[in-house]
Structure formats: structure tokens, C-alpha cells
Amino acid sequence: MKPKLLLAIGALLVFAILVSGCTQQGQQNDTTGNTTVSNPPAQEPPAQEPEETPIAISLTTTPSTAIAGESLAIAWSIESPEKTINHTAVHYGPSSVSNPQVPADYPSASDFQCTQTPCSIPGSFSTSLSIPESGTYYYRAHAIVDGKHYWSSERTITVSAPAQAPAPEPEPEPSVQEFSILADDSGFYIDGSKVSSIQVSSGNSAKINFTVSTSNVYYGGLQIKGCGQDSGSISPGSSKTIEFSPSVACTLTSYWPLSGVVKARLQLELMQA
Numbered sequence: 001m002k003p004k005l006l007l008a009i010g011a012l013l014v015f016a017i018l019v020s021g022c023t024q025q026g027q028q029n030d031t032t033g034n035t036t037v038s039n040p041p042a043q044e045p046p047a048q049e050p051e052e053t054p055i056a057i058s059l060t061t062t063p064s065t066a067i068a069g070e071s072l073a074i075a076w077s078i079e080s081p082e083k084t085i086n087h088t089a090v091h092y093g094p095s096s097v098s099n100p101q102v103p104a105d106y107p108s109a110s111d112f113q114c115t116q117t118p119c120s121i122p123g124s125f126s127t128s129l130s131i132p133e134s135g136t137y138y139y140r141a142h143a144i145v146d147g148k149h150y151w152s153s154e155r156t157i158t159v160s161a162p163a164q165a166p167a168p169e170p171e172p173e174p175s176v177q178e179f180s181i182l183a184d185d186s187g188f189y190i191d192g193s194k195v196s197s198i199q200v201s202s203g204n205s206a207k208i209n210f211t212v213s214t215s216n217v218y219y220g221g222l223q224i225k226g227c228g229q230d231s232g233s234i235s236p237g238s239s240k241t242i243e244f245s246p247s248v249a250c251t252l253t254s255y256w257p258l259s260g261v262v263k264a265r266l267q268l269e270l271m272q273a
Contacts, residue, residue: 053122055080057141057152061126066159068134074110075126076141076152084118085145090127092139092157100151103142121145134161174245176205183222183234183254184213187264197267200246206268207243208252212236223257226250227268233257246270 061075074090091106103109110127113119121143131137137159141152177200182189189195200206212222212234221238224231227250231240252266 052081055145055150057150059141059152062155067162068159069132071128071130073128077124078121078143080121083121085143086114086118088113088125088143090139091142092137096138131159134159174203176207178207180209182211184216185263188266197269199269199271201271205245209241211239218256220258222254224252224254226252
């Protein structure tokens with residue numbers, strides 16, 4: 001019986017050892033299976049440098065009409081990273097240029113800016129120019145940045161001829177007002193009626209023919225003076241004509257030529273036109 005017992009005990013020990021080994025292996029396997037595998041930390045992407053502001057030119061003051069020979073104002077802005085430039089201007093001409101390459105593509109230009117002293121951009125610019133001839137013109141703002149040409153969009157402007165000033169009205173030709181006057185020692189007469197005055201329109205000339213009567217007059221005749229005029233001695237039955245342009249009212253007076261005695265007065269009234 002002892003050998004069998006020993007054999008049984010040995011078998012039990014072997015079984016126990018086997019069971020124990022399997023259990024430990026299972027625990028190890030379980031432990032391994034339950035272990036959380038940690039991923040390595042995600043790497044941050046490298047910091048990106050900020051993109052540079054693209055260079056762009058925009059017209060900000062854009063007249064569409066103008067008068068030939070008169071000054072007009074145009075303004076523009078340049079958007080860009082901080083830089084300096086040595087040229088910017090407005091270029092224009094009578095023909096559209098769809099894709100300008102160099103300033104000479106437009107035949108005319110405003111004064112160049114920044115050539116003597118570099119200008120900082122981004123910035124705003126303006127200019128005045130005068131187009132002498134009427135017509136339709138095309139223009140762009142332009143700048144050279146780092147040796148490259150940059151242009152704004154193209155705009156049009158219609159230049160009109162200046163309005164013609166109305167021709168001055170010609171000065172009216174002075175008219176000559178003529179009078180035929182008979183004179184004696186008592187006064188002056190027109191068409192047989194005694195008159196004390198005559199009227200002359202301002203700007204006109206007065207042409208007065210004096211005839212000294214053969215009756216009611218001193219033998220020496222009469223002399224007519226006044227209004228800057230002097231007829232000299234007029235014998236009875238004779239005539240003298242005086243012509244002048246009065247600027248103010250005045251008086252014509254008849255005298256006896258030998259004694260200077262006043263005989264009659266004739267008022268010349270100046271009438272405003």
C-alpha cells in the first residue's frame with residue numbers, strides 16, 4: 001500500500017505544481033492583457049510664420065469728368081508689408097492698356113513721387129494733374145516695389161472743353177443828334193418855336209447848327225459859347241455848326257460879340273440811355 005500511496009501523493013504534487021504554474025501564467029497573461037499602453041505625446045506642428053500682406057494698389061479718389069486745362073485730384077493707397085519705395089505716380093493716356101508692364105505703356109504721367117526721398121508703405125498718396133485736350137482718357141496708379149511694377153485697376157475720365165464765354169456785346173456806336181437852331185437877341189428857336197433847352201442822350205454827340213436871324217438882332221451878330229465850345233462871331237443871316245460829345249449837362253449862352261453882353265441861354269440836358 002505504501003508504494004501506491006507514495007505514487008498517489010507524488011501525482012498530486014505534480015498536479016498541484018502544474019495547476020499553480022498555469023494559474024501564475026494566466027495571471028501574468030491577464031496582467032499583460034489589462035496593461036494600458038500609453039501613446040507617445042502628440043507633437044505640435046511647427047509654428048507657421050504669418051503670411052506677408054500682398055502688395056496691392058487701390059484708387060481712392062477717382063474723378064470721372066474734368067474740364068480741359070483745369071486741375072483735377074487723384075488719390076490712391078498702397079497696401080504692403082512695411083517697405084520703402086522710390087517711385088509712385090498716376091500714368092494716363094488716350095488709349096486703354098489692359099495689362100501694362102512698364103510706365104511707358106501710358107504716354108503721360110503725373111509728377112513722380114518718392115524719387116528724391118524714399119516713401120514708406122503701406123501708405124496713401126495723391127496728386128494733381130491737368131489734361132490740356134478734351135477727350136476720353138484712361139489712367140492707373142503705379143508703384144515700383146522691390147524692383148517690381150504694381151498697378152491699380154484702370155479707370156476712365158472724360159475731359160470736356162471749357163465752356164465758351166459769351167462774346168461781349170459790342171458797344172453801341174455813338175449816335176449824332178442834330179439840331180438846327182435859329183438865334184436872335186431874345187432867344188433860341190426850333191421850327192419857329194422858342195426853346196430853353198435841348199436833350200442829348202448820354203454817349204451821343206450833339207451837332208448844333210446855329211443860324212443868326214436877320215431881324216431882332218444887333219448888327220454885330222451873336223457869339224455862342226458854353227459846353228466847352230465857342231462858335232466865334234456869327235453875322236446876321238450866317239450859320240456856324242458846333243459838334244461835341246457832352247459828358248455832363250451844360251449851358252450854351254449867346255453874347256453880343258463886340259461887348260460880351262449876354263442875350264440868351266440854352267440848357268443842354270444829358271439824358272441817361
